Structure formats: C-alpha cells, structure tokens
Amino acid sequence: MTRTSAEHPRVAVSTVIFSLRAGDERPAVVLPLVRRTRDPHEGLWALPGGWLGESENLEAAASRTLAETTGLAPSYLEQLYAFGDVDRSPTRVVSIVYWALVREDVSGRLAPENVAWFDAASLPRLAFDHNQIVEYALWRLRNKVGYSRIAHGLLPAEFTLAELREVYEAILGRRLDPANFRRQVDSSGTLIPTTRFRTGNHRPARLYHYNQDVELAERGPLHR
Amino acid sequence: MTRTSAEHPRVAVSTVIFSLRAGDERPAVVLPLVRRTRDPHEGLWALPGGWLGESENLEAAASRTLAETTGLAPSYLEQLYAFGDVDRSPTRVVSIVYWALVREDVSGRLAPENVAWFDAASLPRLAFDHNQIVEYALWRLRNKVGYSRIAHGLLPAEFTLAELREVYEAILGRRLDPANFRRQVDSSGTLIPTTRFRTGNHRPARLYHYNQDVELAERGPLHR
Secondary structure, three states, X not given: OHHHHHHOOEEEEEEEEEEEEOOOOOOEEEEEEEEOOOOOOOOOEEOOEEEOOXXXXXXHHHHHHHHHHHOOOOOXXXXXXXXXXXXXXXXXXXXXXXXXXXXXXXXXXXXXXXXXXXXXXXXXXXXOOXXXXXXXXXXXXXXXXXXXXXXXXXXXOOEOHHXXXXXXXXXXXXXXXXXXXXXXXXXXXXXXXXXXXXXXXXXXXXXXXXXXOOOOOOOHHHHO | OHHHHHHOOEEEEEEEEEEEEOOOOOOEEEEEEEEOOOOOOOOOEEOOEEEOOOOOOHHHHHHHHHHHHHOOOOOEXXXXXXXXXXXXXXXXXXXXXXXXXXXOOOOOOOOOOOEEEEXXXXXXXXXXXXXXXXXXXXXXXXXHHHHOOXXXXXXXXXXXXXXXXXXXXXXXXXXXXXXXXXXXXXXXXXXXXEEEEEOOOOOOEEEEEEOOOOOOOOOHHHHO
C-alpha cells in the first residue's frame, strides 16, 4: 500500500473561503484556516480541505469542506487552480483548489475546534504552499471585482454606496475616492436604487441592490 | 494493487493545443487529436495526454505531451481547468487540462502515427468529456483575445493588419469590419508599425509587430 501511494500522486481538494469582518472599523477580507494536528507541518495553519472521495465530484468536495469549516453555504464558488509541484508536500499531492465567497458577517461566529478566521492581509506562515495559494486567490478576487459584480457575493441584498465602496477598498487594499466611485458605479448599470434609506448617526443614505440580470461573474460554458 | 487504484482517483494531464491552418483559404483554428488504440473508447479521437509522472510537475507533463504530439514548443501554455466528475471515465480520473498555442503553420507537417489535426469548429465525437473540454478551451481563447495580445501566440514576428484580423476572425468565428478593426488596434497601443511592407498580388501592406512590453496575457502572481 505504501509503495502504491508513492507511485501515484494523490488528489486533495482545498478551499480558500473569503468573507468580510464587519464591526466598528472598516471591513476587512478574512478567511478561515485549520490548525494541523499531525505531520507534516503539525501546528501550522492550513487551508480547509481533504482527500477527494472516490464517489465525490470536485465541486462537491469543496462545498463539503466549506460547510464543515464554516457551517455556511457560499454565495460564490469557483475552481481556482490545480497545484501539483513535486516538492510541495513530502508525498506527492495534487491539490485542486476552489475559492468561495460567504456573505455573512463571520466576526462573532463560533468556529469548530482548530478553526480560526485570519485577516487575509496579515497571515502567519502557513503549511505547504498555502501562502502562495491564498495570494493567488486574492489576485483572482481583485481581478474579478474590477469587471464583474463579484463584490455582491460579500454584501447583503441591500446596501449603501459607502458600504459597497468599503467592500471594494477591503478587496483592493486601498482607499477609493467616493465621488469617482459613485460615478463609475452609476455608469456601470449594475446597481438599482431602492426607495429605502439607511438611517443612523449620519445623514440618510440611499439603499441599492444589484441588477440580478447580471451574473456574479462570467464563468463560461462549464456553468450553464 | 487493483483495489488501491479503485480507492484513489488517478491524475492525468491533457493539453488542448491550438494552432492555425494557413494556406489559400482564410486561416482556421486547428488542434491535434490522438486516436485511442485501447479501451475505453478505442478508435475515438482524444486530447493528447497521459498519466502524471511521479517526479513530474503539472506544466512539465503538459509540455512533454505537446512536444511528443507536435514536435513543437508552445508560444503560450496555461492551465485551463481540472476536470474530475465521477462519471467522466469508467475508472476515477482527474484530468488537469492545459491549453497551448503553437505558432507554426501545421498544415503540411508530418504528424506521429495516430495523430491528426482537426478543425476546431467541426470536431467528431471525442472520447470521454473531451468535446466539452475543447469547447471550454475555445471559450477561454475567445475571451483572452478580447483583452490581451494572445493572438500574437498564433502569429509570426511581423504581420499585416489583415493577417491579424484574420486570426481574430478565425478565433471568434465571425467576420470583422476592417476599418473598425484598424481603429481599435490603433488605439490599443499594443502594435508597433515597422518600415517594411508585405508585397505580392495586392497593394503593399505595412508590417507590424507587437509591443513586447505588453505580456501575452496577465497571469498573476503564479507566473513571475
């Protein structure tokens, strides 16, 4: 058995799960990690995942991992990349990695044992090549936010323009000019104003929702 | 041994290799396929590929397949997608699929036994889910041609605007207005005019080359 596992690369499925930490401060992009309880890399944090089941499709394995780790259903789930370098693990493992968005504020949620949420901008050293994988997933997220309504995957059904801008700022890692942002969003045709307003300490701000005719992101003929 | 292979999904690497068939007619997008000489699907045509070697990186496996099938080095090679549905093959196989562009006119080349080049627009029924895979690769190619200089991967170093337009037409599967095309290309800043002209039966046409400062396609932090 040992010999066979040395002959054939094994297949794992992992998932980079992005959410927003809301609260008093500006929102931040966060992701859950699992502390490894055995070698290799015992004690380090790693992406949630596991071996691909014999009778399980790839996306089903990613969804299962996501549910087990967060107790949530994703608002967006897409295959990211297959990582298969010979030296990425002591035994040969090809990891099919998915990335997902979950919409709920995860700040106060009770996580399963050995699971914790980390700020994507300041991760510790992770197991295997998982730092590189998260970096690539963030790059994909930043790219998608530019040409699709993917930010909706992190927002509730209705939101103000300031809230939308703060999601963009959290993803892109930089501040955006409010007036420019409003102009760009207005001209994109993806937002529909409602007749409701957010009231509170500030002056009332109009609530918007996304035009549901526009897909979260164009995913091509594989997802019809 | 047999039992083990039934327990663990196996990993294959396949490659969709696009090139152009030039000649008297308009160029067409073509790809090489390999006739299967054993079951499953004996006699059907399939994408070139094979099992991932134990000490072989994914991209190396794709390059090896490409060299064995075409004798050529690719001008572009990128991971397309991992296909892993339970029922895509009689045994459980996860195929990591790459797609590649090769620049040379492959019309007259001698192909290895059991290899033939097919017009991407009129494929026969292929083995496994390979029709679906080619369809997805074509979608990726069409998408990329819109926002990158990926067409350069199918062109020689210098070319006329008409030749560039014909490559776009072959990829997109529709005719483009020459004057509009010239305007769009001019304003993109990706082409540099030379002082040379293509002469022949028509009036002389200026030769261009691509601005090499612009990458074939933005591939993110994985390819630095």
